[in-house]
Amino acid sequence: MEPLIVVISGPSGVGKSTVAGMVLEKALRLVRSVSLTTRKPRQGDVDGEDYHFVSPEEFVARRDAGGLLEWAEVHGNLYGTEAVQVDRQLSGGMSVLLEIDVQGGRSVKKARPGAILIFLLPPSDEILEERLRGRATDDEGVILKRLENARRELESAEYYDYTVVNNDLDGCVSEVLGIIGAESDKRGAEDPELPQ
Ligand code: 5GP
Numbered sequence: 001m002e003p004l005i006v007v008i009s010g011p012s013g014v015g016k017s018t019v020a021g022m023v024l025e026k027a028l029r030l031v032r033s034v035s036l037t038t039r040k041p042r043q044g045d046v047d048g049e050d051y052h053f054v055s056p057e058e059f060v061a062r063r064d065a066g067g068l069l070e071w072a073e074v075h076g077n078l079y080g081t082e083a084v085q086v087d088r089q090l091s092g093g094m095s096v097l098l099e100i101d102v103q104g105g106r107s108v109k110k111a112r113p114g115a116i117l118i119f120l121l122p123p124s125d126e127i128l129e130e131r132l133r134g135r136a137t138d139d140e141g142v143i144l145k146r147l148e149n150a151r152r153e154l155e156s157a158e159y160y161d162y163t164v165v166n167n168d169l170d171g172c173v174s175e176v177l178g179i180i181g182a183e184s185d186k187r188g189a190e191d192p193e194l195p196q
Helices: 016-026 056-064 083-091 102-111 125-133 140-159 169-187
Strands: 005-009 030-032 068-074 077-082 095-099 116-121 162-165
Touching (some): 005 102, 016 169, 068 102, 102 140
Parallel strands (some): 005 095
């Protein structure tokens, strides 16, 4: 039975990492894909856990060698998912969660049509802007770039299989777990051991 590729996307500030982290804690046979990025590590980022931090040259070399399942430029940096990492998990019977941007989500769907694409929506535009401004790590230029990008990302929700509003965190996490469980059942895949 085939395990699943699950993509979670949504605008910056919607709470993707928090939701993904909680989903990963609860679904035992689901692991997170660790992306390659040319972005510099932020405070608290752990190489090999949050991302594999690489130079632009190394990224381009791996991409041009055909090693990436998908890649995209986001906020001026390159991000990508290594196919071999995902396939290793899948063949070990683990479902894989990709927390990636919408360009990447669409590429994954093209390459692996069985992937499930989940888009997280903010409760409102105002709340999203508040959350983006509340991030102490970024300067105004970065925030404006993220806001513009967020608006563009929201338009891509229509390409996703599911949209989930992140209004209340626990509710959002349960909904995502419900989607993964239902899709696993539908395909007769081994259920990623979701809690009842
Ligand atoms: P951050 O640098 O804030 O961690 O992530 C910036 C954006 O890049 C987020 O929207 C995140 O989902 C996206 N991202 C992270 N890894 C990947 C990846 O491997 N591929 C793609 N396409 N986007 C990614």
